[in-house]
Amino acid sequence: MSTPPTGRRLHRVAMVTVHTSPLAQPGEGDAGGMNVYVLEVARQLARRDIAVDLFTRTTSASQPAVVEVEPGVVVRHLAAGPYEGLSKEDLPGQLCAFAAGMMRVAAHAPPGYYDLVHSHYWLSGQVGWLAADRWGVPLVHTMHTMARVKNLHLADGDVPEPLGREIGEAQVVEAADRLVANTAREAQELVELYDADPARVVVAEPGVDLALFRPGSTLEARAAVGVPSDAVLLLFVGRIQPLKGPDVVVRAAAEMVRRRPELRSRLVVGILGGASGTGVRNPMGLPELAERLGIGDLVRFVPPVDRATLAQWYRAADVVPVPSHSESFGLVAVEAQACGTPVVAADVGGLPTAVGPGGVLVVGHDTADWATAISGVVLDPDRRAGLARASAEHAAGFGWARTAQRLAEVYADAMTHPREAPISDAELLTGIPSAVIP
Structure with missing residues (x-):
């Protein structure tokens, strides 16, 4: 990955959320807290003069290709597989198509249009890794959930996360310039369960809309x-x-x-x-x-x-x-x-x-x-x-403005001090750090 010029100002972030749209209703299908997180953070970043393009998969023919949520926040729907009928588990086979859609958007934009990629969930991390590498910009990744953690705490009758997801997550952990954990406990899990470099793991606690969620009668x-x-x-x-x-x-x-x-x-x-x-x-x-x-x-x-x-x-x-x-x-x-x-x-x-x-x-x-x-x-x-x-x-201590401010600091640090170690071919294929590959 090429190194961004030191001191380069952050103008625009490509935020990737493949499997669920930030515009989807939380509580339905795969939409939940991550949807709220992504949209609220994007809004707060835009109010700090950091524009955000949110890339997500098209799931209905009625969805417009581009939706401006507010000035500085744009949702881009990309075709990747059938609009309907695909579960989250089917999406690894559509990541190539999704990545191609991102490349087409960037190809029609001025050079250096995106300064940084922030991916959410491991599927997005796989695409974000490719985009960041192609554009020569840092990759920041937020897991939101992790297969190895979920498999350690399965509910009765639940199905374990597949090995393919574990490998995919390990690859993203190794590739990212910064890994954003929601809490100190999650940061510890990234280090202990995925061998993440502690120097690249940062904590940015999520927030809440304190104007909407407030005490009342x-x-x-x-x-x-x-x-x-x-x-x-x-x-x-x-x-x-x-x-x-x-x-x-x-x-x-x-x-x-x-x-x-x-x-x-x-x-x-x-x-x-x-x-x-x-x-x-x-x-x-x-x-x-x-x-x-x-x-x-x-x-x-x-x-x-x-x-x-x-x-x-x-x-x-x-x-x-x-x-x-x-x-x-x-x-x-x-x-x-x-x-x-x-x-x-x-x-x-x-x-x-x-x-x-x-x-x-x-x-x-x-x-x-x-x-x-x-x-x-x-x-x-x-x-x-x-x-x-x-x-x-x-x-009251968990406003979204606080989360966005922390992320802006993480972005600036990633641009100034990107990861230095190159990723070996063996790591690309296995997700296992080269130091432990014989």
């Missing part, structure tokens, strides 16, 4: 989303897949009713989200589970909603359980807390950072433990009020 929020004013509302938000653990919430709710039968008349369990990943291929059967446990009448399934309505749901809730088996950060936890709603979360990945003093961490996914932790919040008004105050205070 619980009664008004409940009226807006149709929840009784005297309800005890447990709210799960996320994609419906084993990784996210929505079944843990249903089981815990059933145990709470078993322990305290008088709760039945007031308990509402909101499951807000759509099926995703292995949850699409092998539906989790949450309605059937709720019926078997005798609380089918208490569980309300809500499809993904817009961001303003989501904020109302958070404000309406007594507690937001986040029982993920693996989580690089936990955007749902911070959004809920920004609305002044306590969180009960699994003690995994980046959730301890996201939750902080505004919530409760649970080790493992035992039903009894979760029922006890959730009950300890919703059935103790004084404790809940204290956690609500701490939640809002903690979340």
